[in-house]
Amino acid sequence: MKIELAKDYGFCFGVKQAIKKAEKIRDAATIGPLIHNNEEINRLNVNFNVKTLENIHELKDEKKAIIRTHGITKQDLQELKQKDIEIYDATCPFVKKPQNICETVSKEGYEVVIFGDENHPEVKGVKSYVSTKSYVILDEKELDNVKLPNKIALVSQTTKKVQKFMQIANYLMLRVKEVRVFNTICDATFKNQEAIEELSKRSDVVIVVGGKNSSNTKQLFLIAKNNCEDSYLIENEKELKKEWFEGKKHCGVSAGASTPDWIINKVIEKIEKI
Amino acid sequence: MKIELAKDYGFCFGVKQAIKKAEKIRDAATIGPLIHNNEEINRLNVNFNVKTLENIHELKDEKKAIIRTHGITKQDLQELKQKDIEIYDATCPFVKKPQNICETVSKEGYEVVIFGDENHPEVKGVKSYVSTKSYVILDEKELDNVKLPNKIALVSQTTKKVQKFMQIANYLMLRVKEVRVFNTICDATFKNQEAIEELSKRSDVVIVVGGKNSSNTKQLFLIAKNNCEDSYLIENEKELKKEWFEGKKHCGVSAGASTPDWIINKVIEKIEKI
Numbered sequence: 328m329k330i331e332l333a334k335d336y337g338f339c340f341g342v343k344q345a346i347k348k349a350e351k352i353r354d355a356a357t358i359g360p361l362i363h364n365n366e367e368i369n370r371l372n373v374n375f376n377v378k379t380l381e382n383i384h385e386l387k388d389e390k391k392a393i394i395r396t397h398g399i400t401k402q403d404l405q406e407l408k409q410k411d412i413e414i415y416d417a418t419c420p421f422v423k424k425p426q427n428i429c430e431t432v433s434k435e436g437y438e439v440v441i442f443g444d445e446n447h448p449e450v451k452g453v454k455s456y457v458s459t460k461s462y463v464i465l466d467e468k469e470l471d472n473v474k475l476p477n478k479i480a481l482v483s484q485t486t487k488k489v490q491k492f493m494q495i496a497n498y499l500m501l502r503v504k505e506v507r508v509f510n511t512i513c514d515a516t517f518k519n520q521e522a523i524e525e526l527s528k529r530s531d532v533v534i535v536v537g538g539k540n541s542s543n544t545k546q547l548f549l550i551a552k553n554n555c556e557d558s559y560l561i562e563n564e565k566e567l568k569k570e571w572f573e574g575k576k577h578c579g580v581s582a583g584a585s586t587p588d589w590i591i592n593k594v595i596e597k598i599e600k601i
Numbered sequence: 602m603k604i605e606l607a608k609d610y611g612f613c614f615g616v617k618q619a620i621k622k623a624e625k626i627r628d629a630a631t632i633g634p635l636i637h638n639n640e641e642i643n644r645l646n647v648n649f650n651v652k653t654l655e656n657i658h659e660l661k662d663e664k665k666a667i668i669r670t671h672g673i674t675k676q677d678l679q680e681l682k683q684k685d686i687e688i689y690d691a692t693c694p695f696v697k698k699p700q701n702i703c704e705t706v707s708k709e710g711y712e713v714v715i716f717g718d719e720n721h722p723e724v725k726g727v728k729s730y731v732s733t734k735s736y737v738i739l740d741e742k743e744l745d746n747v748k749l750p751n752k753i754a755l756v757s758q759t760t761k762k763v764q765k766f767m768q769i770a771n772y773l774m775l776r777v778k779e780v781r782v783f784n785t786i787c788d789a790t791f792k793n794q795e796a797i798e799e800l801s802k803r804s805d806v807v808i809v810v811g812g813k814n815s816s817n818t819k820q821l822f823l824i825a826k827n828n829c830e831d832s833y834l835i836e837n838e839k840e841l842k843k844e845w846f847e848g849k850k851h852c853g854v855s856a857g858a859s860t861p862d863w864i865i866n867k868v869i870e871k872i873e874k875i
Contacts, residue, residue: 489775492774493771493774496770496771496774496782497767497770497771500766500767500770500782500784501763501784503784504783504784505781505782505783506781506782506784507779507780507781507782508770508774508779508780508781508782509778509779510774510775510777510778510780
């Protein structure tokens with residue numbers, strides 16, 4: 328069986344930068360997981376004493392706080408600044424963009440449609456910068472019964488699918504006079520998506536490696552599944568099952584933006600043995 | 602044979618308003634045809650002494666100038682204001698919108714993509730209000746080799762097809778960080794298009810009545826032709842041919858936004874006789 332890695336996969340710029348920062352800062356706490364990958368979070372805890380808190384209220388005698396890649400809300404940031412603690416910002420620059428856009432356009436009077444999961448920390452953070460009204464949606468139909476204003480801005484969670492983003496933009500174009508479309512889907516996400524789209528069409532089994540709470544990993548998995556029925560999402564090599572590969576000729580492999588190379592390598596080694 | 606008029610067709614608000622104005626003003630000259638319908642232009646000339654000039658330089662001893670529904674360029678308007686002549690503005694309010702948008706957004710630093718025919722008077726007028734850079738296109742591919750700036754505004758000639766407009770918007774979304782999409786396609790155009798789309802699917806012959814220089818009429822004709830091979834574009838009843846209707850069971854009829862009812866009625870009477 329041939330094993331082929333997608334042309335683009337795994338760690339993005341924002342994640343790489345955040346991990347490098349955390350390793351350098353050491354002995355710190357992050358508010359929520361730094362990235363959506365449990366294995367890597369454990370490694371940072373064990374090797375660099377970077378622990379993960381649930382929320383800002385769990386901070387006690389910590390000296391250093393690291394803001395996670397997905398960012399935090401404007402309110403949490405303000406609260407954090409009032410504490411006696413050093414703040415290190417590891418918010419991905421691609422997540423900062425929709426935060427800044429939301430702040431600017433709502434000052435200019437635009438209401439904002441955010442394409443994303445309302446429970447995702449990135450979206451909670453981005454939304455907190457809207458001072459007018461915001462609508463967090465996953466599908467344009469959610470706006471069917473909403474009375475929209477004449478002008479609106481549209482941003483996206485950085486890890487969403489661009490096709491759906493365009494559908495939402497098209498829907499808005501027919502309903503409001505001005506739509507300011509900010510394509511804030513990050514390039515790494517986009518490239519990883521294109522690569523798995525292509526590879527999964529040529530594979531008879533696909534393994535996507537990444538956190539099950541990772542939005543971009545889930546997108547990769549859905550794209551693969553759409554092209555290749557035998558696609559599987561795993562967090563580490565232990566989850567691999569022998570029977571997945573029986574009679575298969577071509578195994579495609581990809582990984583989410585928060586999946587480190589050391590985990591991907593372990594997965595590939597294990598597949599090779601099978 | 603059943604003859605069926607499209608649910609929406611013919612005269613739009615801007616055209617109705619302009620004709621009413623011209624009839625009231627009388628003894629005047631328009632810079633270019635007031636609307637794109639030769640029959641109606643002749644009627645205004647014969648009955649109300651409203652004549653049509655080619656351009657602003659043909660003005661001599663006229664006392665009253667009427668600005669056509671499609672608008673004129675900013676430069677022509679300035680020149681006109683310096684002449685000793687009364688100016689009556691019959692620019693369609695839906696055409697004023699993209700003019701105003703172009704003026705505002707280019708002051709804010711946006712370059713502007715205009716979806717339209719560069720030789721159409723409406724587009725020449727709209728374009729003249731852009732003080733940055735403008736790109737007049739009919740297809741997104743025309744931008745393939747253009748280095749676009751980070752932020753861009755998109756407007757449309759009022760009579761274009763909304764599907765293509767969305768295609769262009771989608772293309773831009775993938776290429777630039779911010780696209781301000783102004784859907785300036787007028788509602789009447791949109792409704793007439795939807796109605797002929799629906800009717801032409803159910804017809805075995807379609808007659809579209811309107812000026813052959815009329816952009817919106819041509820769009821209606823193209824939509825009809827796409828659904829019903831035996832579709833014809835005519836300016837008046839004299840162009841109808843007997844053989845078009847031989848063996849046909851269902852004749853759909855529509856008319857452009859600048860086609861007056863009296864012409865449509867004559868066409869229908871003639872078809873009934875055939």
